[in-house]
Every structure is written in C-alpha cells, then in structure tokens.
Amino acid sequence: MPKEAIVRTIGLKKTYMLGKIPLPVLKGIDLEILKGEYISIMGPSGSGKTTLFNMIGGLDKPTEGKVYIDEVDVAQLDAYELAWLRCRKIGYIFQTFNLIPVMTALENIMLPMIFAGLSTDEAMEKARQLLVTVGLGERIHHKPFELSGGQQQRVAIARALANDPAIILADEPTGNLDLRTGKEIIQLLKQMNREKKVSVITATHDLKMLDVSDRVVWVRDGLIERVEDRANLDIKIGEVEGEEAG
Amino acid sequence: MTKKKIEKQLSLPFRNAFQMSLRSLKIRFGRSIIVTMSILLGIAFLMSVFSSNAFTNALIEKGPEALRATMQQNSQELRTRSIWLVSLSLLVCVVGIVNAMLMSVTERSREIGTMKCLGALDRFVMELFLLESLAHGLLGSIAGAIIGIFAITIVFLLQHGRLAISVFPAGALLKYSLVSIILGTTLAVIGALYPAYVSARMEPAEAMRREV
Ligand SMILES: Nc1ncnc2c1ncn2[C@@H]1O[C@H](COP(=O)(O)OP(=O)(O)OP(=O)(O)O)[C@@H](O)[C@H]1O
Ligand SMILES: [Mg+2]
Numbered sequence: 001m002p003k004e005a006i007v008r009t010i011g012l013k014k015t016y017m018l019g020k021i022p023l024p025v026l027k028g029i030d031l032e033i034l035k036g037e038y039i040s041i042m043g044p045s046g047s048g049k050t051t052l053f054n055m056i057g058g059l060d061k062p063t064e065g066k067v068y069i070d071e072v073d074v075a076q077l078d079a080y081e082l083a084w085l086r087c088r089k090i091g092y093i094f095q096t097f098n099l100i101p102v103m104t105a106l107e108n109i110m111l112p113m114i115f116a117g118l119s120t121d122e123a124m125e126k127a128r129q130l131l132v133t134v135g136l137g138e139r140i141h142h143k144p145f146e147l148s149g150g151q152q153q154r155v156a157i158a159r160a161l162a163n164d165p166a167i168i169l170a171d172e173p174t175g176n177l178d179l180r181t182g183k184e185i186i187q188l189l190k191q192m193n194r195e196k197k198v199s200v201i202t203a204t205h206d207l208k209m210l211d212v213s214d215r216v217v218w219v220r221d222g223l224i225e226r227v228e229d230r231a232n233l234d235i236k237i238g239e240v241e242g243e244e245a246g
Numbered sequence: 247m248t249k250k251k252i253e254k255q256l257s258l259p260f261r262n263a264f265q266m267s268l269r270s271l272k273i274r275f276g277r278s279i280i281v282t283m284s285i286l287l288g289i290a291f292l293m294s295v296f297s298s299n300a301f302t303n304a305l306i307e308k309g310p311e312a313l314r315a316t317m318q319q320n321s322q323e324l325r326t327r328s329i330w331l332v333s334l335s336l337l338v339c340v341v342g343i344v345n346a347m348l349m350s351v352t353e354r355s356r357e358i359g360t361m362k363c364l365g366a367l368d369r370f371v372m373e374l375f376l377l378e379s380l381a382h383g384l385l386g387s388i389a390g391a392i393i394g395i396f397a398i399t400i401v402f403l404l405q406h407g408r409l410a411i412s413v414f415p416a417g418a419l420l421k422y423s424l425v426s427i428i429l430g431t432t433l434a435v436i437g438a439l440y441p442a443y444v445s446a447r448m449e450p451a452e453a454m455r456r457e458v
Binding site: 054057059060061079080081083084086087088092094098099100101102103107111112114115116117120143159163 | 254255256257258259261262266269270273274356357360361362363364365366367368370449450451452454
C-alpha cells in the first residue's frame, strides 16, 4: 500500500526583504512527508529550518510555491479555516516552549481544546490524561515559571497533542535543554509518534534526533542537500559527528 | 483508515474568556498595578482639576457675599487658567494611559502569536484584551476619580472649613466622575486593542519573532 502524504511542498521559496535588499532564505524546497513518519530537518544555523517550519505550519506565507497539508493547499484557506487547521491538524512545539505564562500546565493544555469547542469539563479531563501521558501527572497546577525547561517542554508536547493532530511540528525542541533532558524529550516525541501515529516533523541540529528519525532531510542555504532513509543513517552518523567536530 | 468527522468550528465561550482575563490580571499583578496606577494617576489629575472647578463654581454660586465678590473678580482669570489645566491634564491622561497600555500589550506579542498557533481567531485575541483592558480601565479610572475628588475636597476644607461642606457640589462631581471614568476606560481599551490588533493581524511567525 503506498503511503499517503500528509505534507507536500512544491517549489517552496521564501525571500525576506531587509529594507530594499531581498534575502532569499528558501530557494525551492520540494518535500513530501508521509503519514506517521518521523522526519528530522537538519542543517546548520541560518540554513532556513525555522523558515521552512513556519511555512509548513501555516505560520507564515511563502513568497512562491505551494504547501499542501493533507492534500489541501494552505494558501487557499481563509483566516477561519487556517485557524481551524492550526487548531485541529497541527501541534506546534518551540525551542522556547512558548507556554502561556499566566496559565497553569493544565490550562495551557486545555486552551486548544476550548478553542476546538470542547466543554471545560471535557477539556480538563483530557488535559489531565495528557499530563499523565507525558509524565507530569502531579504538576497540574504549576505555572510555566515554576517548571523546569524539560517539564515545560513536556507540557508543550501535551498541548500539541490536545486536539489529536495529524502532525506535530517541532522547531528545535531540545535546543534549550541539557543532554539528558533532550534525550527524554526525543524519546517522548518518538513514543507519541509510535502510539498515536502522529507524523512528527522536527527542525533541529541535535544529532541525538538521528536515532529516532525515519528520514532525515539535510538543508543547506535554503535548498535540500540530501534526504536519507533510516537504513542508510547508521553508517553516516560517525561521519557527521566528525564533520561537526572539525 | 477511520477518520472522525469533525465539525469545523472554533469557539471561545465568554465564561472562559472572562476567567482567562481575570487570571491574567491577577497573575501579572505587578504589571497590572503599574498599568492601573498610570490610569489612576491620569484620571486623578484630571478629576482634581474638574473638582477644583466644581468647588469654585459652587462657592461663587452659594458662598457668602464677600467671598463671592472676590471670587467673581478672579473668575475670568480663573476660567482661562482652568481651561489650560484641563487641557494639560487631558494630555497627561491620554499619553499616560495609552502609553501604559501600549507597552503592556506590545510585550505580549509572542503570547498572541502562540495563541494563534493554538487556533485562536483574531477576534478571540481581541476579546481577551478587551476584557482585560476594560478591567484595568474601570478599576484605574474609578479609583482615580475617587482620589481626585478626595484630594480636592481636603484642599477646599483646609481653605474654607465648613463652608466647603455646605456647598459640596455633589451633582457636578458625579457628572465629572462619569466623564472621567468613561474617558479613562475608553483610552485604556483603545490603548490595548490597537497593539493587540497589530499583533493578531500579523502572521503568527512574525508575531512570535517580534521582540520588544
Ligand atoms: N523575519 C525575518 N526577516 C528577515 N530575515 C529573516 C527572518 N527570519 C529569518 N531570517 C533570516 O533567514 C535566515 C534563515 O533563518 P532561519 O531562522 O530559518 O534559520 P535556522 O535554520 O532555523 O537557524 P537556527 O538553526 O539558528 O535556528 C537567517 O539568515 C535569518 O537571518
Ligand atoms: Mg531555527
């Protein structure tokens, strides 16, 4: 059975204007991500990972090219449909966690469910379950600033999962975490990917991510340099690490 | 492949919005106090000028003959001065309140961007900030109006003793209070909704990037 694509980009370009000077950041990205896949977008700093992440997530508009999510052209959506897509189809995770600072862990997770039309009680029940799933059962009523970075990222993961999205988009989810906490977060993302069949797309330069990825997309200067399957990866890891060190 | 059909709807029930706004005010208490104080000061200043005029007028109307004569003598001069004072205090009020609200909402651009990532419509964002700024505006203006009246009453009590009480211009003060409270609240709401609107209209990526 051929697997369906959940995300497809065609000739995706993004050019920022710095005053009058155009700065091309994405220069034509063609990418197909399958349902249930765990994909890592790797590349050096400034290569355009976050920019690509924003385009795929419907968080910014491409200068040229198309993004299809579940075969829907994102550019064709009106503001309401776009908000709905962000609410129900995609869960976002950021390097800086981006929890709403005035809300408790539980309320943060409830928010997207409230937007989606669940009653407060339903949302609360589900948020509790999600907190248990990400291993934070007792931290329900803590505010973000009372939680460690790793705990905040767990809350963010639970929040991303709130409306059972088809896709989790994570931009450097381990970027602000130490080695061990980073590993735990990666494991958690992988576990959610396996159990909930949600596609996970991470932009990262964390090599720990290679272990769990089905495919790795290497980006350099706004272009896809190469795409590697899990099977071919193991041999390459040593090589990459050499490259990083040198 | 079984896929649950989901109704395409997004909502933010008023009850939740109300709770969120209250919560935000309570938790950002320090910031809330500063914002409320700016509104309070602006309105207190404006209200003290208003009250001072109200007392002066009351004394001219109902005060004893001797006082009336001296007051009336200065009344032309007084009037020009009070126009100046009112304009000045209005200016202080507008700039102070709008500035305080602009600052406090602009620094929450990332929060607005994040909410939009979670599926918030622009109007959810506006609703939340409307409720919050209404609370700030009402609280600050009411307190400011009371303080303004109180201060000027004391000044006139010290100057004229019991006379100030006997001519106490309750009606005029009430009218001026209403004007001040409406003005303060409106300014607070405009000052908050404008930057909230700017951030909400941006693409979320941009709103979250915007550093203040
Ligand atoms: N809104 C913007 N306006 C102007 N330039 C931008 C904007 N966003 C990104 N850029 C530029 O685009 C380039 C790519 O940025 P991007 O954030 O996508 O890189 P990245 O691969 O995510 O890097 P990192 O690994 O450091 O997060 C950078 O040179 C950056 O300066
Ligand atoms: Mg980045």
